Amino acid sequence: MSDSLIEVTDAVFGYGGRAVVRIERLVVSRGQCLGIFGPNGSGKTTLVRGITGLLSPMAGQVIHQPAETGSSLRIGYLPQHRNIELHWPMTALDAASLAISARKLFGWIGSRTQDVLKMMRRLELEHLASRPFAALSGGQQQRVLLSGALAGSPTILVLDEPTEGLDVRSTQELLDLLREFIREGMAMMIISHEADDLVQVSREIAWLHPAPQQGEPSTVEIVSPEALGEAILQAARRVG
Amino acid sequence: MTTREGRRGIRSRGQRDRGTKGQNGEARAAGGWPVTRVFNPCEARIAFAATLVLLFFSVLSLTARGQASKPADQVDQATQDVLKELGPAATQPAAAPAGATAQTPPEQTDEETTVSWRQLIVLFGWMLATAGAVGVAGAILGLFVLLRREALVALAIPQVVAIGAAIGMRLGWPTLPPALGVALVALIYFALSKRWGAGNWVVPSFYVAGLCLSFLIIANHGQDVEDLQRLFTGVDVAVKPDVAAVAVPVLLIVGVVCALLWRRWLLLAQAPAAAELAGLRPARWDTLFLLLLTIVILLGTSSLGVVMVLSMLFLPAATVLPWVRRIPAAMIGGAVLSLVFLAIGFYLSNTMRWPMSQSVGGAGFVILAVSQLAAQLRG
Numbered sequence: 054m055s056d057s058l059i060e061v062t063d064a065v066f067g068y069g070g071r072a073v074v075r076i077e078r079l080v081v082s083r084g085q086c087l088g089i090f091g092p093n094g095s096g097k098t099t100l101v102r103g104i105t106g107l108l109s110p111m112a113g114q115v116i117h118q119p120a121e122t123g124s125s126l127r128i129g130y131l132p133q134h135r136n137i138e139l140h141w142p143m144t145a146l147d148a149a150s151l152a153i154s155a156r157k158l159f160g161w162i163g164s165r166t167q168d169v170l171k172m173m174r175r176l177e178l179e180h181l182a183s184r185p186f187a188a189l190s191g192g193q194q195q196r197v198l199l200s201g202a203l204a205g206s207p208t209i210l211v212l213d214e215p216t217e218g219l220d221v222r223s224t225q226e227l228l229d230l231l232r233e234f235i236r237e238g239m240a241m242m243i244i245s246h247e248a249d250d251l252v253q254v255s256r257e258i259a260w261l262h263p264a265p266q267q268g269e270p271s272t273v274e275i276v277s278p279e280a281l282g283e284a285i286l287q288a289a290r291r292v293g
Numbered sequence: 294m295t296t297r298e299g300r301r302g303i304r305s306r307g308q309r310d311r312g313t314k315g316q317n318g319e320a321r322a323a324g325g326w327p328v329t330r331v332f333n334p335c336e337a338r339i340a341f342a343a344t345l346v347l348l349f350f351s352v353l354s355l356t357a358r359g360q361a362s363k364p365a366d367q368v369d370q371a372t373q374d375v376l377k378e379l380g381p382a383a384t385q386p387a388a389a390p391a392g393a394t395a396q397t398p399p400e401q402t403d404e405e406t407t408v409s410w411r412q413l414i415v416l417f418g419w420m421l422a423t424a425g426a427v428g429v430a431g432a433i434l435g436l437f438v439l440l441r442r443e444a445l446v447a448l449a450i451p452q453v454v455a456i457g458a459a460i461g462m463r464l465g466w467p468t469l470p471p472a473l474g475v476a477l478v479a480l481i482y483f484a485l486s487k488r489w490g491a492g493n494w495v496v497p498s499f500y501v502a503g504l505c506l507s508f509l510i511i512a513n514h515g516q517d518v519e520d521l522q523r524l525f526t527g528v529d530v531a532v533k534p535d536v537a538a539v540a541v542p543v544l545l546i547v548g549v550v551c552a553l554l555w556r557r558w559l560l561l562a563q564a565p566a567a568a569e570l571a572g573l574r575p576a577r578w579d580t581l582f583l584l585l586l587t588i589v590i591l592l593g594t595s596s597l598g599v600v601m602v603l604s605m606l607f608l609p610a611a612t613v614l615p616w617v618r619r620i621p622a623a624m625i626g627g628a629v630l631s632l633v634f635l636a637i638g639f640y641l642s643n644t645m646r647w648p649m650s651q652s653v654g655g656a657g658f659v660i661l662a663v664s665q666l667a668a669q670l671r672g
Contacts, residue, residue, distance in 0.1 A: 132563065132567060136563075144619060147620070148563070151556075151559065151567060154559075156571045160557040
């Protein structure tokens with residue numbers, strides 16, 4: 054079985070007939086992390102929606118491979134902890150169970166709670182399970198959400214700005230965890246405007262360049278982490 | 294595995310090889326959606342179908358019996374009927390309707406007082422049962438209304454319902470079917486406006502329109518104006534057995550359905566993208582929630598008036614929220630509190646000669662204020 058899970062070829066994604074982003078070729082493979090990097094408004098979210106199938110391509114094709122024989126591709130999603138509405142009364146376990154409940158009939162998770170607890174134990178978060186989610190630190194919240202997303206055993210995990218708002222230590226802990234799961238064969242797509250973070254975990258980075266003329270779609274350049282790091286460094290030198 | 298796919302649309306090789314139905318029951322939507330749609334079409338359809346069936350039968354039953362929610366004048370008539378049926382019991386001083394016409398009995402012994410409370414509960418049994426069902430369903434729905442920050446929608450729906458009721462009054466029809474029709478049209482518009490990202494003007498405008506148009510429609514029709522005012526104020530609350538026989542089970546079912554779906558509401562509020570990737574359609578679930586809310590408001594308003602429904606929607610949930618860690622606890626606590634509010638309101642209504650709905654709302658608000666204050670002090 055091929056390692057590639059998603060293949061995108063000559064695709065254009067957009068809304069309402071307006072092209073937002075154009076990409077020539079992109080492959081998401083198991084055991085690898087694809088970084089999605091670009092300035093605000095360049096179409097990062099649109100690109101990810103297109104790759105994951107939430108948005109039909111206006112042109113080109115997107116091919117989803119089955120993860121295993123006879124099974125479907127499971128795409129998990131890790132939301133930003135900052136986007137969680139903390140006025141909802143919920144424990145850390147409730148928050149971690151979000152991802153699994155999404156795939157269960159009427160959201161009834163039943164015995165799958167044990168899977169979530171198992172993952173929380175692996176991430177050393179079990180002692181937080183009954184604590185109110187709102188009472189946790191930002192780093193703990195993000196790790197709790199990650200444990201839930203991982204407990205769903207996704208083939209591909211999409212992470213939206215996972216290190217946003219985290220301190221240096223929490224960021225490093227989170228990236229270490231992500232590397233661990235990538236080594237175990239999970240595919241990841243990380244949306245971030247933090248080039249440093251992407252360089253640490255990604256094998257390839259889809260760099261979105263906004264079109265110089267308004268109305269034209271952004272283009273995507275696939276670069277290595279080293280190339281992105283060098284480009285950022287040069288840009289910093291120019292500014293400096 | 295194929296090497297060539299259509300020009301447009303997502304294609305899953307495994308999915309295509311298996312046809313349009315996946316192993317786990319996942320279906321592929323037209324246009325080539327990905328293979329991750331587990332359960333969505335099935336459960337959404339089941340939920341919608343069940344809700345629509347509930348709605349259909351409740352309307353059918355109410356209209357077939359000619360009760361059709363003409364709350365104000367029907368309430369008066371209903372009270373008269375109940376009093377007649379009870380005969381001697383109705384002549385007891387304490388057995389007067391809760392609210393405006395209640396009379397305090399002269400001096401009574403303890404035994405007589407006990408008997409009169411029992412008689413009161415029997416006399417207003419159907420009203421109490423309906424109010425209890427409105428309380429339980431309202432507390433559960435209201436919890437999510439507050440958490441989803443859709444309080445304004447909940448406030449606007451009764452006003453919109455009043456437009457339909459006014460149309461019914463003006464044309465001499467039963468009021469429930471036109472009220473339901475107008476509510477459904479408004480519901481669809483609310484859902485679409487949310488989807489389109491329309492401005493914040495939509496819901497407040499409907500609120501004002503409901504307040505104004507409902508009275509303009511029946512302007513210069515004295516009795517109808519009085520009836521509509523009673524609908525809003527909910528001063529007279531009496532419910533006939535056949536109305537309660539429909540409203541109570543439907544309300545309880547709606548409350549239970551909403552409660553069982555609590556993880557869905559939580560997911561859609563916290564991680565709509567995760568829901569979408571799992572094959573759910575957030576817009577459809579939002580519409581389902583609004584539909585459940587509309588059923589509670591419609592049945593509650595037509596049976597007991599706007600004040601009782603809004604009291605039960607907002608006050609129990611707001612009272613219990615500072616004290617709970619989880620949604621199930623909030624739902625149970627809210628439902629229990631709504632019954633406490635009802636009991637206190639019923640007691641006050643009959644001992645102080647206060648109107649029933651306002652007694653429930655007033656008692657509820659005082660308890661809410663104490664709860665919030667205590668929560669602030671607790672930190």
